[in-house]
Amino acid sequence: MGYSGVKAWLDGLGLSRYAPVFEIHxxxxxxxxxxxxxxxxxxxxxxxxxxxxxxxxxxxxRSDSAS
Structure with a gap:
């Protein structure tokens, strides 16, 4: 997934405005x-x-990756 996957994940949550924060961190x-x-x-x-x-x-x- 990498960083682009995290951005897509945030997009899916309707929280893409936080993508730069995740990248900075x-x-x-x-x-x-x-x-x-x-x-x-x-x-x-x-x-x-x-x-x-x-x-x-x-x-x-977490639960998806555990199963």
Whole structure:
């Protein structure tokens, strides 16, 4: 997936405006499933709704990769 996959993932969530933040923080497909709510907050994702939406999708990525 790489960084372009992370951007596509954000697009799918309707949160593409955060793509530059993920790039600045060097979040790629390897790092993405490891992110926590605290990480998202530290990255500057200030809107609670956006942060929760991302985290729910990250948890889904984790469960999908585990099965």
């Amino acid at each position: 060097e979040v790629d497909d390897e790092v993405l499933p490891m992110l926590t709510l605290e990480d998202l907050k530290d990255m500057g994702i200030g809107a609670v709704g956006s942060r929760r939406k991302m985290y729910a999708a990250i948890q889904k990525l």
